[in-house]
Amino acid sequence: MEHIRLTFQRDFRGDLVLVAVGAIVLALAGRVIALAVQDRQIGKTAAWLTAGSIGVLCLVVGVIVGVAIGASAGFLAFGAIVVNATVLWAWAVLLIWRRSDLPSFMSMGLALLIVAGMDAAAFAGQLRQPGVMAPVVVILCVATVVVFYHVVYRFLGAARVTTLLVLRCLAILVLLMLLFRPVLAVIPTGGKSPMVLMLVDASKSMSVQDTKNAPSRYESAVETCSAEMPTPAKRFDVRYYVFDSSLRAAEGLDDLLQRQPEGEATNLVLALTEGLARHPNQEIFAVCLLTDGNHNGPGDPVATAKSLGVPLYTVGVGTEEMRSDRVQDISIAAVDAPDEVVANNVSKIKAHIADEGLANRSIEVLLKDGPQQLDKQTLVLSNDRKIQVVELSYKPTTTGRKRLTVSVPVDPAELISENNSHDVHLLVTDPQIKVLYIEGAVRPEFKFLRRFLGTDPNLELATLVLVRPPTFTAGGTVGGKPLSGFPRTAEEFKAFDVFIIGDLDRSYLSTEQMEFLAEAVRSGKGLLMIGGTATLGPGGYGGTVVEQALPVAVGPRSRDRQETMPFLPRLTAEGKIHPIFEGLTEYFAPSAQGGATTTQAGGALPLLQGCVIVDGPKAGAAILAEHPLRQRAGKPLIVLAVQSFGSGRAAVFTADTTWRWYMFRRALGMQSPYHRFWGQFVRWLASSELKERSTESGVQVQVAKGFYHPGQRVEILAKVRDEEGQACDFANVVAGVKLPDGTVKEFTLARRQEQVGVYEAVFEPSLPGEHEIEVTARKQDRVLGKDAISFTLGRPSAEFEKLSLDGDRLAKMAGAAGGEYVKLPGLSDLMARLVRRYETRGLGARQPTEYAIFTASTDFRKHLKMAIVFGVFIVLITSEWLLRRYWQLG
Numbered sequence: 011m012e013h014i015r016l017t018f019q020r021d022f023r024g025d026l027v028l029v030a031v032g033a034i035v036l037a038l039a040g041r042v043i044a045l046a047v048q049d050r051q052i053g054k055t056a057a058w059l060t061a062g063s064i065g066v067l068c069l070v071v072g073v074i075v076g077v078a079i080g081a082s083a084g085f086l087a088f089g090a091i092v093v094n095a096t097v098l099w100a101w102a103v104l105l106i107w108r109r110s111d112l113p114s115f116m117s118m119g120l121a122l123l124i125v126a127g128m129d130a131a132a133f134a135g136q137l138r139q140p141g142v143m144a145p146v147v148v149i150l151c152v153a154t155v156v157v158f159y160h161v162v163y164r165f166l167g168a169a170r171v172t173t174l175l176v177l178r179c180l181a182i183l184v185l186l187m188l189l190f191r192p193v194l195a196v197i198p199t200g201g202k203s204p205m206v207l208m209l210v211d212a213s214k215s216m217s218v219q220d221t222k223n224a225p226s227r228y229e230s231a232v233e234t235c236s237a238e239m240p241t242p243a244k245r246f247d248v249r250y251y252v253f254d255s256s257l258r259a260a261e262g263l264d265d266l267l268q269r270q271p272e273g274e275a276t277n278l279v280l281a282l283t284e285g286l287a288r289h290p291n292q293e294i295f296a297v298c299l300l301t302d303g304n305h306n307g308p309g310d311p312v313a314t315a316k317s318l319g320v321p322l323y324t325v326g327v328g329t330e331e332m333r334s335d336r337v338q339d340i341s342i343a344a345v346d347a348p349d350e351v352v353a354n355n356v357s358k359i360k361a362h363i364a365d366e367g368l369a370n371r372s373i374e375v376l377l378k379d380g381p382q383q384l385d386k387q388t389l390v391l392s393n394d395r396k397i398q399v400v401e402l403s404y405k406p407t408t409t410g411r412k413r414l415t416v417s418v419p420v421d422p423a424e425l426i427s428e429n430n431s432h433d434v435h436l437l438v439t440d441p442q443i444k445v446l447y448i449e450g451a452v453r454p455e456f457k458f459l460r461r462f463l464g465t466d467p468n469l470e471l472a473t474l475v476l477v478r479p480p481t482f483t484a485g486g487t488v489g490g491k492p493l494s495g496f497p498r499t500a501e502e503f504k505a506f507d508v509f510i511i512g513d514l515d516r517s518y519l520s521t522e523q524m525e526f527l528a529e530a531v532r533s534g535k536g537l538l539m540i541g542g543t544a545t546l547g548p549g550g551y552g553g554t555v556v557e558q559a560l561p562v563a564v565g566p567r568s569r570d571r572q573e574t575m576p577f578l579p580r581l582t583a584e585g586k587i588h589p590i591f592e593g594l595t596e597y598f599a600p601s602a603q604g605g606a607t608t609t610q611a612g613g614a615l616p617l618l619q620g621c622v623i624v625d626g627p628k629a630g631a632a633i634l635a636e637h638p639l640r641q642r643a644g645k646p647l648i649v650l651a652v653q654s655f656g657s658g659r660a661a662v663f664t665a666d667t668t669w670r671w672y673m674f675r676r677a678l679g680m681q682s683p684y685h686r687f688w689g690q691f692v693r694w695l696a697s698s699e700l701k702e703r704s705t706e707s708g709v710q711v712q713v714a715k716g717f718y719h720p721g722q723r724v725e726i727l728a729k730v731r732d733e734e735g736q737a738c739d740f741a742n743v744v745a746g747v748k749l750p751d752g753t754v755k756e757f758t759l760a761r762r763q764e765q766v767g768v769y770e771a772v773f774e775p776s777l778p779g780e781h782e783i784e785v786t787a788r789k790q791d792r793v794l795g796k797d798a799i800s801f802t803l804g805r806p807s808a809e810f811e812k813l814s815l816d817g818d819r820l821a822k823m824a825g826a827a828g829g830e831y832v833k834l835p836g837l838s839d840l841m842a843r844l845v846r847r848y849e850t851r852g853l854g855a856r857q858p859t860e861y862a863i864f865t866a867s868t869d870f871r872k873h874l875k876m877a878i879v880f881g882v883f884i885v886l887i888t889s890e891w892l893l894r895r896y897w898q899l900g
Contacts, residue, residue, distance in 0.1 A: 204295035211301035213273035277307030303816030322827030338367035450514035513542030532656030536695025561631035561653035585634030708795030737767025750779030
């Protein structure tokens with residue numbers, strides 16, 4: 011079976027207006043001029059000038075319409091032609107009325123109506139299909155000839171007028187063939203038609219009604235497809251899919267009507283890539299994406315569209331700006347909450363509240379833990395549509411992971427209620443690390459270090475400063491109570507987690523106090539002694555029980571124990587991977603030595619002003635930092651050394667001028683080198699990485715947060731320690747993730763570089779709901795420990811964070827893929843253009859047999875054909891002219 015198709019090699023919308031309107035107006039002008047000449051109203055010279063002027067005017071108007079077809083140019087052309095025709099018609103009315111020629115009067119009126127109707131239809135876009143335009147052109151041209159010849163009918167009779175009409179119409183048809191270059195194609199009905207993929211967004215944002223009592227966006231999209239797609243389906247193999255965070259096939263338009271927009275996310279990248287992947291060996295003519303463009307999945311939709319290799323046509327569904335007079339909504343745009351808070355301490359949670367169309371209403375913002383209300387704040391909605399921030403307070407009393415909810419009440423006028431609540435996941439840890447900092451003088455190191463330790467929310471600082479021997483001034487708290495004085499009993503020492511001893515001579519500590527201090531460290535506490543003129547060896551700690559806990563032999567009392575050369579510490583191989591220097595190694599790189607060379611971190615640390623000389627490290631101690639230039643006994647001077655002492659940890663830092671680092675890159679706040687160094691130092695001394703959870707297992711698993719949006723990756727972190735409680739680098743760590751559907755997915759965690767005992771992996775969840783991660787660590791077939799943690803994927807309100815149509819994104823996607831962007835009402839015109847492109851650019855495997863007048867293998871043959879056709883036109887026109895002369899017509 012075969013069918014016939016007529017197409018044209020030229021886009022003739024402009025030519026149509028030029029030929030049809032020009033022919034009618036010129037015929038009308040000729041008719042008027044002829045009547046004027048006959049009545050001797052004007053002479054022949056004036057007639058030629060008038061005809062020439064009218065011809066030029068019509069030609070200019072035709073060119074404007076044919077080239078620019080835009081709204082403004084079209085309006086201008088339409089007005090010019092109407093004015094021209096109206097003036098000519100008015101002149102003709104006067105002449106015809108004087109001659110009492112009623113048929114001529116009627117023909118003039120008909121000609122004007124044809125001109126106006128033709129222009130209106132062309133500019134309204136109704137005559138853009140070849141199947142409609144070609145007959146219209148023929149009818150208009152025939153009407154033009156009839157208007158021209160009807161007056162002479164009574165002089166020539168039916169036979170002669172018919173002959174002239176046929177010759178003139180044939181000449182015009184030949185002229186149209188020259189202009190439009192028709193192609194007659196015989197198309198086989200067998201084989202496959204090119205495919206068009208219709209991808210319809212079925213996420214929750216498509217359930218929005220842009221106006222009240224109107225269909226939802228999804229319903230509007232499907233109803234428009236039902237009305238506009240039957241005709242394109244005759245040309246293409248149309249396949250329908252719905253998508254949200256996944257792609258699903260639909261069995262035609264009826265199936266689309268039965269579905270509901272319930273998806274928790276919009277993943278445009280997945281829709282495009284998987285849609286093409288499902289048809290790898292088929293010719294895909296185009297991909298049509300019907301969506302509001304609110305992508306909230308992974309990947310870049312514009313980059314994906316650019317790499318498709320198939321034209322992408324995006325159809326925007328919705329309103330680009332949901333104005334307050336059309337949409338009324340209260341939403342929680344975002345919530346700022348710390349990932350980790352401390353028990354029995356007040357933490358602040360900030361809720362960002364947005365509203366549209368509900369100004370000046372008073373609402374309550376609630377913070378809840380299940381049914382228990384934790385805090386409530388009243389908010390008056392803004393009148394200028396700005397996001398307002400409400401601060402809520404939370405004081406946990408128990409440790410562990412908490413899932414709180416921030417919510418606002420649903421107003422009866424709201425279209426959407428899913429975005430009125432927001433879950434908050436955080437970890438409540440044990441109370442702060444309790445630090446006792448003892449100094450022998452108010453020196454710069456004490457001022458800056460006390461300032462930092464006192465502002466760290468996870469530390470509770472108590473200080474003792476010698477003001478005049480033997481009087482100490484106490485500051486800060488321990489266990490929430492003010493420090494009353496120097497600890498004197500074993501229980502008072504065990505109330506602290508970390509002891510920092512500054513420039514304090516051992517004479518201010520009794521033997522019993524030093525024994526209590528050493529025993530506290532042995533039981534699991536941390537001890538740090540920093541440099542000064544009256545500490546370590548110069549302070550008389552050599553041979554004491556305190557020295558037994560330290561990682562170095564401090565040496566005797568001597569004033570020669572002070573090195574005053576400025577320097578920047580050089581990290582040892584062990585120091586570069588130690589938790590104290592995590593994220594700081596670039597500041598101590600060799601290129602930074604001397605303090606003048608800029609590092610990748612943005613500058614070199616200021617130099618320290620000397621250090622205390624100690625005798626050397628003890629067996630089992632680890633040297634983390636040393637002097638880059640000075641040595642003792644052939645080895646570099648020790649700057650930082652650490653060791654385990656019983657269940658606790660001890661360290662010696664021989665310098666005392668780190669306060670010079672305080673101002674360096676201060677804008678980074680807690681991430682500045684100074685803050686990070688001391689923060690990590692104190693936490694390592696307190697063994698905080700082993701105490702964050704109340705468990706004795708040898709592994710601790712962490713995720714960054716308890717809730718993830720669709721498309722986000724979950725970074726799983728496991729800290730493993732061996733039988734002796736030390737970080738373990740040689741474990742086999744396996745994670746099993748229990749998915750919401752009950753299945754379990756297992757994978758192995760890899761050891762993190764430059765961090766001892768830390769293992770990591772990345773998991774990409776796809777199913778919304780609760781996920782439980784269980785991590786097992788083994789060493790030589792022995793289980794070191796197990797730990798579990800959970801997180802949730804998918805927040806219902808994620809689809810409603812942005813409701814406006816993202817036309818800019820859709821336009822960029824279409825432009826990147828060689829297609830175009832239209833709004834939903836333009837789907838009809840888009841499909842018409844696709845059908846036309848299909849008919850004019852070949853049919854792939856279904857190539858037709860074409861019969862074209864001007865198609866030829868060489869330019870010579872093509873021009874020869876054109877010359878022959880044009881010759882036929884000349885013969886017809888000449889024959890008609892000779893007959894007119896023979897029958898004595900002007």
